[in-house]
Amino acid sequence: MPLAALAPDSGLVGLLYIVSFSLFIYGLRLGTHPTTARRGNGLAAVGMAIAVITTLLLQGIGNWGLIFAGILIGSIIGAVASKRVKMTEMPQMVALYNGLGGGAIALIAWSEYRHWVHIDKALSTSGEITSRQDLRELVEGSHLSIKVIPETFQIFGSVPLEVLIPTLFAMVVGSISFWGSNVAFGKLQELIPSQPMGLPGQKVINGLLLIGIIIGGVVLGVNNDLGDLSQPLFIAMLVAAAFLGVMVVLPIGGADMPVVISLLNAFTGLSAAAAGIALENTALIVGGTLVGSSGTILTLEMATAMNRSVANILFAGFGSPAGAGAGSQEERPHRSMTAQDAAIQLAYADSVVVVPGYGLAVAQAQHAVREMADELEKKGVSVGYAIHPVAGRMPGHMNVLLAEADVPYEQLKEMDEINPELPQTDVCVVIGANDVTNPAAKTDESSPIYGMPIIEADEAQQVLVLKRSMSPGFAGIDNDLFYHPKTSMVFGDAKQTVSDIVSELGEL
Amino acid sequence: MDLITMITIFVLAAFVGFEVIAKVPTTLHTPLMSETNAIHGIVLLGGLIVIGFANSTLDEVIGLIAIIFGTVNIVGGFLVTDRMLEMFGTKKKKKADSGDGAE
Structure with a gap:
């Protein structure tokens, strides 16, 4: 039995709960900026500890064996999982x-x-x-x-x-x-x-x-x-x-x-x-x-x-079986180029914008991309990243992946911020992204994605698309960007291709 | 506590939640989600309350599972959010700190 059993309707319980949820709110409030978010998360955790301890002290709470067993098992699973998850x-x-x-x-x-x-x-x-x-x-x-x-x-x-x-x-x-x-x-x-x-x-x-x-x-x-x-x-x-x-x-x-x-x-x-x-x-x-x-x-x-x-x-749901007809397109001409040519094109640019998509995450290419950006910056090329709100598989996912690869926060640009800059960008590198760059969303009223805000990669002077093959994305829609005259495709695994570009850049 | 009081709390909390969370930038949405994962681990409190008054083995099993789930959410959620947020923003400071330590 606890030393101080609190009556459930006592004011103290209510007060402690107020402290607890105030810490949640304040913690989330600090989550609005990257420099304070970590402290906010810590404060929310303190709030949670207060809430749990208060509840354990409630009069009549029993079954201590099961409670502590449950908390112990849960803590171990949670701690191990949080260390292991990629x-x-x-x-x-x-x-x-x-x-x-x-x-x-x-x-x-x-x-x-x-x-x-x-x-x-x-x-x-x-x-x-x-x-x-x-x-x-x-x-x-x-x-x-x-x-x-x-x-x-x-x-x-x-x-x-x-x-x-x-x-x-x-x-x-x-x-x-x-x-x-x-x-x-x-x-x-x-x-x-x-x-x-x-x-x-x-x-x-x-x-x-x-x-x-x-x-x-x-x-x-x-x-x-x-x-x-x-x-x-x-x-x-x-x-x-x-x-x-x-x-x-x-x-x-x-x-x-x-x-x-x-x-x-x-x-x-x-x-x-x-x-x-x-x-x-x-x-x-x-x-x-x-x-x-x-x-x-x-x-x-x-x-x-x-x-x-x-x-x-x-x-x-488009992409439902009855929805968009994938593969209805016949073969259309496109240009492809080697990693070596891509490296040369990048090295002679003044400004490069990288558009990362889920393909980058799948290939674990975020570190290689960061190395590529470092090499380019050494050569005086300015590099930015254009992040579409739904890039990745959850809100904000791409930002976390790039942060993991030590990409500076200031280089990550949101869609509305980067789109006006794209016409002045020399090379736009699309890595494992597809639908979020499809110009059909702006021009083709019959397209299932018509009206979706996109990263306007087609506005850049030149476009490099790093992709495994010409296959359409999740939405099953062909991307006109890939067939654009100023677009060059670089086929292969994103990580391998980017690494090749990095080593080519090193030799230039 | 009467129902109206609780609904009042609910409505006010909803407005506060909307105001605060609408200000979180897109960049931080993934850590936000995992932090809210941890916060909804507050269901642990529910688990603690029901297991305390379990009157059958079934209720004990139900309560135990609920407690394990809630704790995984809390511990895993806060730790993984911390791991993510460590990568944002605090990097330079950390490097400077470790540099000082080496000297």
Whole structure:
């Protein structure tokens, strides 16, 4: 037993939680600048420690063996994983962590519901409750939110709606997030094909699942007397939500992953906030809501960067099997050149802009690119990087990869900043990026990506495209940039090609 | 705590969250996501509360899994965010520090 057991409704608990979530908010606030973000992260971690310790000191918390075992196992897994994960694998890790959070919430909601059912059974089968004291003894050490009972002194046969509704919400959204995130993880880790997959009538199935879940929730709410059917119904809803999570994410292609990850992040946050309402825990409400806001903002930003609505990405999806026809293009003439020629072209330029894409990350070419930039700068060439908002597989992913390779923060330029400079740029080097440079987005109204903001690589004086082959990108759309007269293709593995260019530059 | 108070907290937190996070530059979005991963590890609190009052083995198992998941989120999330942010911004300072140490 703890030395100082705090009553759940004592002011001290509330105060400590306020300190805790203030640190979250302040920590996120410091996250707005690269020089302070690290300190902000540390402060948020301190806030978390305060929240956890406060909760451990709550009166009635028990089962210490299991609690410490769980925390120990979780800490070891978390610490080891955080050391081992590669920066290119960050999207997978975030997807997995979203899933863990969602799964934890779904489980907590389930347990919370079972708890209420248990209380109800105890109350209805024990005929000996004749006084407030009996009732209190029955529920003593039972649950924090049970304190409503003595107030009314009624043996109510139902879960209060203000607990039931957030509990069901937390369970459904948490379960969707868990399974959806696991599918996203599987796709990013290439355990399942990243191509869109779908069943015939998938939208109908999804719609039916959603309607079924809502009906189940209404039935539990209206017919709220906790009969024997309530638990199976609750579990059926849990399973339906699981299917929905899988079915919604499975048809979404790899290129849309930044949106999906952000959306699942928002879901996990909202379900945590709902669980906080069910458990009357302010730290949980605020923490969950902050994550929900963050995920929502990122989702909207990613969707804007692709000029598509969130609903369109989730339910329509180009790149879906019936969508854009890949391979419909016949062979068109293009120019290719060797790494040696590319090196010469770069060495005689005054300014070079690198457009990195996911291909760069896959090839682990970020360090080689940095070496290339160093060589060029030695020769007096100015080098910048043009980062498209959806470059990589999650928001901001490319920036992390380049930061890992020690690329100075000031050289990373956002799309709106670099586009006006591109017409004065001598050589634009596109490395493993495709759709985000496709001029069809500006000119071809029939193109599926028409209207998507792009890095205007075609405006540069000359363009080098480093790519494995002429195959189209994730969207399955041919890129007109590759056939442009001022474009030269340099085929091969991005890392190998860049390394070749670096050694050629060294000899020039 | 009554429901209206909790909804008030929720709504205010949502506005604060939007204001603060909208200011985070694109460059820092990946660390932001992994930091929010760590913050939603706050579900650990829920796990602690339910396991404390578990009345069956099933509830204990549920609670244990929830605690493990929540802790992985917290520990893994904060550590990996720290690892990422270390690469942004603080590089020069760190090099200077280690240089001093060598002398």
